[in-house]
Amino acid sequence: MKTISGEVWYISIMPEGPSIKILQEKLDPFKHHKILEAKGYAKGFDPHILKNQTITDIKTWGKHLLICFHDFAIRIHMGLFGSYKINEHGKRNASLHMGFKDDGEVNFYISNVKLIEEPLDEVYDWTADLMNPKFSIKKAEEKLLAKPDRMICDVLLDQDVFAGSGNIVKNEALFRAKIHPENKVGDIPPRKLTQLIKEAITFCDEFYKWRKVGKLDEHLQAYEQEECPRNHIPLHKADLGKTKRHCYFCNKCQILYKSNPSTKKYDKAKSRAKTSSPSQ
DNA sequence: GGGAATGTTCACTA
DNA sequence: CTAGTGAACATTCC
Secondary structure (H helix, E strand, O other): OOOOOOOOEEEEOOOOHHHHHHHHHHHHHHOOOEEEEEEOOOOOOOHHHHOOOEOOEEEEEOOEEEEEOOOOEEEEEOOOOOEEEEOOOOOOOOOEEEEEOOOOEEEEEOOEEEEEOOOHHHHOOHHHEOOOOOOOHHHHHHHHHHOOOOEHHHHOOOOOOOEOOOHHHHHHHHHHHOEOOOOEHHHOOHHHHHHHHHHHHHHHHHHHHHHHOOOOHHHOOOOOOOEOOOOOOEOEEEEEOOOOEEEEEOOOOOEOOOOOHHHHHHHHHHHHHHHOOOOO
16 A cells, blocks of 8 residues: 655645645555544635545646545635745745645645535636646637737736646746747737647646746746747747736747737827817 | 745726 | 825745
């Protein structure tokens, strides 16, 4: 029998979908084990309900870690500062600590914990999760085209469309698909949109493999990079879209299919000036 | 010591 | 009512 207290894991902060998938794997040995003690300061959730409960399953949806019990599940979201320790604990108070009958422990820090009493299939659309084999390219295409005015850099952070995608996935997928982050969805040729979705899936897969061996950073092509690996010219860095998150992009190989927003504003101002006639 | 960071929600304002 | 803004969370790394 596999021991649940044999290995110690620690990871810090800011996980995207692939990192949550790795967490799920590390927690797998705790399946079918009973919680003896549960405590923590997580708001809107009483840890004591976990006492004497046995974990039935561990799932993920995007950046959500889902620990399942017989009648309910809990959702753990690590946010920007979240971290976890398995089979060890720090000095700080955990937002959720679980101690197991078989002498293992799991601790989440600065994580958001929420009780889910509805069946998970009613709460989660598994076809929207980039890390799930059920992810539907077709549905993602439909969701993209339903809102053609949105900036693509924003949509890549929309968890309803690309659950699990974060700022790294966003930047790398756009770079790989050679699409400029400021494009409006409707201006991008449909074939390129499909390619972008596929690049996001592929990159998540590679992210997962590289992160597992601690070699993600050396494989990044755009995120926090200085230079375009294709053209060897400096990458641009700007906070774009409604989300105003960091975008790293190459103006040469990442295509902007139509005029950029600043030009648009200028055009709008011009046409307004034209239509509002001076004879009033 | 200060600023920034792979995220999200919520309260407030215009 | 809605869109936009900023705070909150409170860590770790440089």
